[in-house]
Amino acid sequence: MPIESLMVNTFNGLYFAALLFFASVGLTLVFGILNLLNMAHAAFYGLGAYVAVWTLNNMGDITTSTVVLLAVLVLVIPLVVFVLSAVLDKTVFAPLYEIEPVYQLLATFGVILMLDDVIKFIWGASPITVDGAVDPSRQLGTLDLLGISVSAYRSVVILIAIACAVGLYLMFVKTKLGKISQAMSEDYEMVQMLGINVNRVRIMIFSISVAIAALGGALFVPFATATPAVTLEYVLLSFAVIVIGGLGSLKGVVVAALVIGMVRSFGIAYYPALELAIVFGLMAVVIIFKPEGLFGDEGVVE
Amino acid sequence: MSTQNTRNTASARSSGSAEPILRTENVRKEFGSLVAVDGVSLEFYDDEIVGIIGPNGAGKTTFTNLLSGALSLTDGTIVFDGDDISDLRRYKRVRRGLVRSFQIPQIYDELTVFENVQASVLSRKGENNRLFTLTHRDSDSVEETERLLEMFNLEAHADEHTEHLPHGVRKILDVAMSFALRPKLMVLDEPTSGVGSREKNAVMETITDAAVERNIGLIFIEHDMELIRTYSDRIVALHEGRVLADDDPAAVMNSEEVNQFILEGGV
Amino acid sequence: MSTRLPTFGDVKAGEIKGVLLDKRLLAGSALFVFLALYPALTMNAYHTRLLAWIMCFAIAALGFNIVLGYTGLLSFGHAAFFGAGMYTVVIAMERAGITDLVVLLVLAMIVAGVVGAIIGALSVKTHEIYFALLTLALAQLLFVLATRDVGGLTRGTDGIGLTRPDFLGLPVSEVPAQFYLMGFYYHVILVCLTATILLLWVVLRSPFGLTLKMIRENETRAEMSGVPILRYRLYSMILSAMIVGLGGALYAVVVGHITPEYLDWTMSGEIVFMALLGGIGTFLGPVVGAGGFILLQELALSVTTYWHFTMGLVLFVVVLTLREKGIWGGAKELLERLDERRDNS
Numbered sequence: 001m002p003i004e005s006l007m008v009n010t011f012n013g014l015y016f017a018a019l020l021f022f023a024s025v026g027l028t029l030v031f032g033i034l035n036l037l038n039m040a041h042a043a044f045y046g047l048g049a050y051v052a053v054w055t056l057n058n059m060g061d062i063t064t065s066t067v068v069l070l071a072v073l074v075l076v077i078p079l080v081v082f083v084l085s086a087v088l089d090k091t092v093f094a095p096l097y098e099i100e101p102v103y104q105l106l107a108t109f110g111v112i113l114m115l116d117d118v119i120k121f122i123w124g125a126s127p128i129t130v131d132g133a134v135d136p137s138r139q140l141g142t143l144d145l146l147g148i149s150v151s152a153y154r155s156v157v158i159l160i161a162i163a164c165a166v167g168l169y170l171m172f173v174k175t176k177l178g179k180i181s182q183a184m185s186e187d188y189e190m191v192q193m194l195g196i197n198v199n200r201v202r203i204m205i206f207s208i209s210v211a212i213a214a215l216g217g218a219l220f221v222p223f224a225t226a227t228p229a230v231t232l233e234y235v236l237l238s239f240a241v242i243v244i245g246g247l248g249s250l251k252g253v254v255v256a257a258l259v260i261g262m263v264r265s266f267g268i269a270y271y272p273a274l275e276l277a278i279v280f281g282l283m284a285v286v287i288i289f290k291p292e293g294l295f296g297d298e299g300v301v302e
Numbered sequence: 303m304s305t306q307n308t309r310n311t312a313s314a315r316s317s318g319s320a321e322p323i324l325r326t327e328n329v330r331k332e333f334g335s336l337v338a339v340d341g342v343s344l345e346f347y348d349d350e351i352v353g354i355i356g357p358n359g360a361g362k363t364t365f366t367n368l369l370s371g372a373l374s375l376t377d378g379t380i381v382f383d384g385d386d387i388s389d390l391r392r393y394k395r396v397r398r399g400l401v402r403s404f405q406i407p408q409i410y411d412e413l414t415v416f417e418n419v420q421a422s423v424l425s426r427k428g429e430n431n432r433l434f435t436l437t438h439r440d441s442d443s444v445e446e447t448e449r450l451l452e453m454f455n456l457e458a459h460a461d462e463h464t465e466h467l468p469h470g471v472r473k474i475l476d477v478a479m480s481f482a483l484r485p486k487l488m489v490l491d492e493p494t495s496g497v498g499s500r501e502k503n504a505v506m507e508t509i510t511d512a513a514v515e516r517n518i519g520l521i522f523i524e525h526d527m528e529l530i531r532t533y534s535d536r537i538v539a540l541h542e543g544r545v546l547a548d549d550d551p552a553a554v555m556n557s558e559e560v561n562q563f564i565l566e567g568g569v
Numbered sequence: 570m571s572t573r574l575p576t577f578g579d580v581k582a583g584e585i586k587g588v589l590l591d592k593r594l595l596a597g598s599a600l601f602v603f604l605a606l607y608p609a610l611t612m613n614a615y616h617t618r619l620l621a622w623i624m625c626f627a628i629a630a631l632g633f634n635i636v637l638g639y640t641g642l643l644s645f646g647h648a649a650f651f652g653a654g655m656y657t658v659v660i661a662m663e664r665a666g667i668t669d670l671v672v673l674l675v676l677a678m679i680v681a682g683v684v685g686a687i688i689g690a691l692s693v694k695t696h697e698i699y700f701a702l703l704t705l706a707l708a709q710l711l712f713v714l715a716t717r718d719v720g721g722l723t724r725g726t727d728g729i730g731l732t733r734p735d736f737l738g739l740p741v742s743e744v745p746a747q748f749y750l751m752g753f754y755y756h757v758i759l760v761c762l763t764a765t766i767l768l769l770w771v772v773l774r775s776p777f778g779l780t781l782k783m784i785r786e787n788e789t790r791a792e793m794s795g796v797p798i799l800r801y802r803l804y805s806m807i808l809s810a811m812i813v814g815l816g817g818a819l820y821a822v823v824v825g826h827i828t829p830e831y832l833d834w835t836m837s838g839e840i841v842f843m844a845l846l847g848g849i850g851t852f853l854g855p856v857v858g859a860g861g862f863i864l865l866q867e868l869a870l871s872v873t874t875y876w877h878f879t880m881g882l883v884l885f886v887v888v889l890t891l892r893e894k895g896i897w898g899g900a901k902e903l904l905e906r907l908d909e910r911r912d913n914s
Binding site for chain 2 (some may be wrong): 608771772775776777778779780783785786788789790791792793794795796798801804824863
């Protein structure tokens, strides 16, 4: 295996891992802290992708500045989705916290179906892509990294994912919100009895989680098309990630996203037929032999 | 009353005559660095009622969980009915006749009282895999279930779903389901917990009468010293995972150590 | 005191029981006759096709509900069994040259049963969402293998078309397509559905069925009654897989072209949806649910392109309001209440 292709595949693996991290981290946090298994989580990744394509393409008339475009992807879209999800949490998701996980899965499956049509209603059923002129990945071009030429945009995405992971970690260990959340992941009722406004924490955690998924979707589209299939694909991939990492574990999501990212990257390069089979195989093996996942019995952070 | 269970009911219930039905040898259970049961060696006979007492954390519940197989032994041996069952799977211990009931009644909430008991009857008969008989037409198990309901005064509730039953009735149902398994030895974890103080005696009467009638050995954990004194043929006192005393009720109750560690400590 | 066994002395109980049984039997028989004559009476090919479609999925949903409704395990991998049934039929016809419908159906049930035994053996130790996620992963593994045509059996995403099977040596496949469905195949499906209903009605009321309910209601107690619970969960999966496989096999001939999408997790989701819509806590709920799902879908499709939204909303509302009762259980409850009110007044 030539060293160069090894490095290219590793880089691509990191990029996949970054996207998987965005798509999955909220899913595992919402489950770990709020006890909600939200199958529709990945639908917000898909939503982010659509919103991003639409926004970028409409911004072409105003500006094509890379910095502005990136700022829109990284700040504006997650913020908009954050507000939207706070509303959804108060309405659609509120009753779901009270029911059994099995019914949560089914009800949120219904939410996927609904969001799927909302997307089709707004943007149509055919795939949409970012115009070349407002595509930050083209604008940024490539850069030289240890002798290989890689996409500068992808490097930025990887850095944002790292920043996001570090940011979440700091939030859990440093802030009051983070500490309460951790306590909730261990004993929800106890925290409730302490007189803490659990609902406010719930909305914050839920909205942050969903906003990160939307951020991932937004960052993903310059390299791909937004289609309704994105949601369905990422539902499964994000479940694979959080199961392998261990439900509810931040560290688990990071490690599992890296594992699956690498499996996909090297799989596509060397065993294209089996790349996804390896992912699901791995997921099955983990549930059979280590159902708590790699880090599932350790709490949110540790 | 049923005819098949009249044997030996009149004979004196005395211990020490035959082989013990259950024998534990140096049974030990550790949770990490904590030793919950620390080398317990005891013998139980199928014609006696043994009360187990001890303060919280003495290892009573752990000990019963070791007997039933809910927990695995760290060390030691459990011999039941002549065979080493230390590594036997839970359901197989039940099939051999070592049955436990639960502190919090373990019953099937969406089923009726009748179905709850019939389920146990059918399981004991090993008929779980019969596919083409309707349960309510299966006269053998239906009759046996009716007898059991009668024995435990549950006929009035037969067709009720169990979720709305009063707690005392749920307790009795739990015990009836265990009796349906025709155990040789039954381990009861606080059979009267959660039962109103006036009903406690009635519950214990029902259980001990049934045990005597069917020649079933009983081991029961209890915090109520009055009940222990009244219904035990023998008392085992546990303290910090060890056997503190194992003798007839009067002797145990008068033992200095028992008084010091258990009775005065408040249970 | 209640006597459970109808004896000669207790005429009253026996009488009431008999009437009740008769009522249900009568209604069932009438429905069977009506459905059997429907294609000939109306000559409506569209309706016949729709009914055939519904009945195939009714079988699948009934089979699925053995695991969810009776054993209390949510499987998100039943597409594997449905797809296994479908692929068995096409592959057996194409590769092995088997053209007899009865042989094909039996074969499909066996293959689906084997797939069920494998997935079951791997997953029965897990609980709740872990069971759902594991069955999902294993079924999805099969889906990926079928899409990528690993083993060269499935022809990937192109899928395989199939010809019409014969029946017990009769060359029924030679009749025109419309007659094949309306005059023959539709009735095969109807008979299979009826047989499934009768079989499961008995089996789920047998000691075996009670054992599954014991496991659903209280696993600890079941084990402490001497039931090897893992083994019975596995039996439940195998039986369920065989019946779902039968539904898939029958459906394969209705659609005539098999692609891996029938193995995809969204297919599992649809089967779960149907059972839940009708009511997983009732015996006939899944049949009602299959009908309701497909009719609703057809209806929604005919007025709007956004039928996913409609279906999603229905699923959401059913989960939150009717829960395990579904529309069938809900309707039954409503009727009972009306009855009570009439009795009171």
